[in-house]
Amino acid sequence: MVLQYEVEQFLYREAALLDDRRFAEWLALIDDDIHYWMPIRRTVTVENLRLEYAKADGMAYFDDDKADLRMRVEKLQSNSAWSENPPSRTRHLVSNVRILEVKGDEIALEAAIHLYRSRLNDKIDNWIGKRRDRLRRVDGDFRIFERHIFLDQTVVLSTNFSSLF
Amino acid sequence: MPDHVQTNPTGAEAEDIQIPDVSGGLIDRAVYADPKLYRLELRRIFARAWNFMCHETQIPDAGDYFINYIGEDQVIVVRGEDGAVRVLLNTCRHRGNALCRAELGNTRTFVCSYHGWTYGLDGKLIGIPGKADFYRDAIDQDKSGLVQAAKVDHYRGFYFATLDPGAPSLFDYLGDVGRVGMESMLNHGDVVALDGVQKNVIDCNWKIAVDNLFDWYHVKVSHNSASRVGFLNQAAMMPMTQMVMLGELGHAIGGPMVTQEEQARLDALSDEERLAIDALPDAERLKVTPTMRRPLRSSATKEAMGPVGVRATGHPNIFPNLWISTRGMQLSLRLPRGPGRTEIWWFTVMPKSFTDQQRRAAKKFITHAFGPAGLLEQDDGENWSQSTMSSLGVASRRHPHNMQMAMGQDEVLVDPSGQKAIETRVNEHAQRWTYRCWAEWLRARDWPELMATRSSSPTGRL
Numbered sequence: 001m002v003l004q005y006e007v008e009q010f011l012y013r014e015a016a017l018l019d020d021r022r023f024a025e026w027l028a029l030i031d032d033d034i035h036y037w038m039p040i041r042r043t044v045t046v047e048n049l050r051l052e053y054a055k056a057d058g059m060a061y062f063d064d065d066k067a068d069l070r071m072r073v074e075k076l077q078s079n080s081a082w083s084e085n086p087p088s089r090t091r092h093l094v095s096n097v098r099i100l101e102v103k104g105d106e107i108a109l110e111a112a113i114h115l116y117r118s119r120l121n122d123k124i125d126n127w128i129g130k131r132r133d134r135l136r137r138v139d140g141d142f143r144i145f146e147r148h149i150f151l152d153q154t155v156v157l158s159t160n161f162s163s164l165f
Numbered sequence: 166m167p168d169h170v171q172t173n174p175t176g177a178e179a180e181d182i183q184i185p186d187v188s189g190g191l192i193d194r195a196v197y198a199d200p201k202l203y204r205l206e207l208r209r210i211f212a213r214a215w216n217f218m219c220h221e222t223q224i225p226d227a228g229d230y231f232i233n234y235i236g237e238d239q240v241i242v243v244r245g246e247d248g249a250v251r252v253l254l255n256t257c258r259h260r261g262n263a264l265c266r267a268e269l270g271n272t273r274t275f276v277c278s279y280h281g282w283t284y285g286l287d288g289k290l291i292g293i294p295g296k297a298d299f300y301r302d303a304i305d306q307d308k309s310g311l312v313q314a315a316k317v318d319h320y321r322g323f324y325f326a327t328l329d330p331g332a333p334s335l336f337d338y339l340g341d342v343g344r345v346g347m348e349s350m351l352n353h354g355d356v357v358a359l360d361g362v363q364k365n366v367i368d369c370n371w372k373i374a375v376d377n378l379f380d381w382y383h384v385k386v387s388h389n390s391a392s393r394v395g396f397l398n399q400a401a402m403m404p405m406t407q408m409v410m411l412g413e414l415g416h417a418i419g420g421p422m423v424t425q426e427e428q429a430r431l432d433a434l435s436d437e438e439r440l441a442i443d444a445l446p447d448a449e450r451l452k453v454t455p456t457m458r459r460p461l462r463s464s465a466t467k468e469a470m471g472p473v474g475v476r477a478t479g480h481p482n483i484f485p486n487l488w489i490s491t492r493g494m495q496l497s498l499r500l501p502r503g504p505g506r507t508e509i510w511w512f513t514v515m516p517k518s519f520t521d522q523q524r525r526a527a528k529k530f531i532t533h534a535f536g537p538a539g540l541l542e543q544d545d546g547e548n549w550s551q552s553t554m555s556s557l558g559v560a561s562r563r564h565p566h567n568m569q570m571a572m573g574q575d576e577v578l579v580d581p582s583g584q585k586a587i588e589t590r591v592n593e594h595a596q597r598w599t600y601r602c603w604a605e606w607l608r609a610r611d612w613p614e615l616m617a618t619r620s621s622s623p624t625g626r627l
Contacts, residue, residue, distance in 0.1 A: 038538070039361070040361035040362070040363060042267075042268045042269060043266065043267050043268045044267045044268065044269065044270050045266075045267045045270055045272075047270070047272070048267060048269075048270035048271060048272075051269060051270060054360045054361025055360040055361070057359075057360070057524075058359045058360030058361040059359050059360065059361035059362070059363060059511070059513050059528070059531075059532065059536075060361065060532060061363060061536055061537060061538045062532075062538050063528070063529070063532045064533075068533060071394045071395065071396060071533075071540065072540070074393070074394040075390045075391065075393075075394045075396075075540060078389075078390040078393050078394070080386075080389035080390045080393065081390035081543070081544065082387065082390070082544045082547060082548065083543045083544045083546070083547055120547075154268065154364075155364040155365065155366065155508065156363075156364060156365035156366070156537050157365070157366050158365060158366065158537060159365070159366075159367050159368065159537070159546035159547055159550060160365070160537045160538070160542065160543040160544075160546050160547075161537045161538035161543070162543045
């Protein structure tokens with residue numbers, strides 16, 4: 001129960017950092033061996049569900065390590081990242097948090113996410129899906145060392161992904 | 166070709182549409198917004214052209230299928246029991262329902278989810294529920310197969326289809342410039358498609374997404390943030406030397422080039438030496454490579470691309486909407502979804518000869534460049550969207566887009582081989598060529614008229 005509470009509070013704090021555009025502080029919660037990945041999802045028949053996600057050695061929307069995420073954060077902080085200037089307004093909702101496994105200092109969890117983006121005056125994006133995170137305890141806090149994002153959209157109905165999940 | 170398939174309807178509707186004059190490099194904004202022009206594009210460009218479908222390795226086995234579009238017609242690209250690839254309209258001959266609702270997969274038949282009409286992989290109608298009981302056998306099953314593309318062909322494994330039986334062969338359609346573009350993907354021999362096509366939707370006219378691929382002017386500003394964080398090397402992306410090749414029917418290549426001096430140094434290296442240089446880490450490679458451009462093309466590639474084409478390392482567009490990108494490892498379709506909406510698809514192919522390490526390194530670069538999360542592409546979509554939306558304003562519409570950069574200031578050089586190119590700085594020649602050919606496609610009522618009226622690849626001052 002305590003662990004569940006701790007993990008949830010951590011995820012809410014992390015979400016707030018992204019929504020408040022405190023990207024450097026967010027990056028500090030990411031461990032050096034992070035794998036940040038969003039595979040391509042596809043509409044398939046029930047018979048072909050094994051093809052629903054593109055293979056791990058295939059293409060993905062995100063397939064980032066720490067250096068890649070640092071680059072994304074630096075880009076977000078520059079005034080010439082036009083996709084984020086004017087900045088989007090985002091709200092990261094995290095729910096249905098389930099701890100799947102605890103192994104020593106490492107915790108595997110699954111959560112439902114809803115990332116809402118309001119862009120300019122008339123653009124709205126809703127990205128809903130499931131996130132599989134792996135956290136480890138470091139210095140009395142958590143660090144994320146794996147984040148796999150599984151969106152419920154197949155064709156991405158958005159101009160871009162300029163937000164972090 | 167069954168008589169009920171109208172590939173070139175030339176009804177009155179088409180006759181009274183004003184096709185803007187784009188010859189002076191000024192583009193009427195109606196081009197990006199007029200629904201009538203858009204309908205005409207679907208009929209006279211997409212339903213007539215050779216459209217890219219997929220790579221053969223995406224559908225290796227009998228029953229494998231991949232869904233694509235020809236204009237707004239959805240098609241099933243499917244490999245039959247006989248190994249042949251067919252392109253079938255994804256619409257039941259009974260009530261028009263989509264037979265296939267998945268993006269890809271494997272199947273033995275296509276069964277309509279409305280009334281159960283069942284088609285084979287070759288498109289033949291093989292089952293009608295209630296044929297005896299309800300139709301009382303008064304239905305001609307043989308005449309109700311799925312509508313097939315008029316022609317399907319491939320270029321070294323890259324499949325294309327056209328709905329128009331009057332279209333020239335794929336080889337002739339591509340012409341020299343189109344083939345140079347295709348060969349840029351085959352430098353290391355045969356390729357294999359990586360699993361996964363990135364797809365996203367941008368609220369822009371498809372042509373703005375197309376003409377942007379020739380636009381090396383926007384790189385410095387649009388992609389400033391990607392440069393500042395070290396993803397993009399501006400010096401390599403925007404050199405003062407650029408080459409443009411303009412092909413008949415609207416194909417073009419525009420962007421950086423290998424100079425004659427660099428090519429001479431490259432020619433002096435063996436193919437093994439070229440491979441070894443490309444395998445070096447970036448910083449090491451720069452010290453020894455005869456050119457910054459990647460990959461170093463082989464002697465066989467030079468043979469295939471020609472002495473001028475081999476030096477063109479910019480972006481080819483196979484008219485109308487296929488961009489060959491990212492060092493010849495990606496193809497991007499700009500699929501029209503109405504005048505103000507475009508679906509962007511990214512296919513990725515890599516040489517079969519690549520080691521795992523080479524594949525991983527290339528994949529990393531590709532994933533971070535393009536697609537909706539790409540550090541480059543992130544910043545393109547909103548520009549295209551706003552450029553499209555402004556076309557709706559009455560006052561804005563009175564002022565055309567300006568595509569006059571370097572107009573009348575360059576010379577087309579004709580090589581002894583017959584290949585033609587402009588060697589210049591950043592320019593808008595390829596954009597102007599694209600719109601000039603676009604207007605020719607729209608004016609011509611059928612393939613014979615298009616072939617008789619289309620511009621030849623230009624020579625002289627341009």
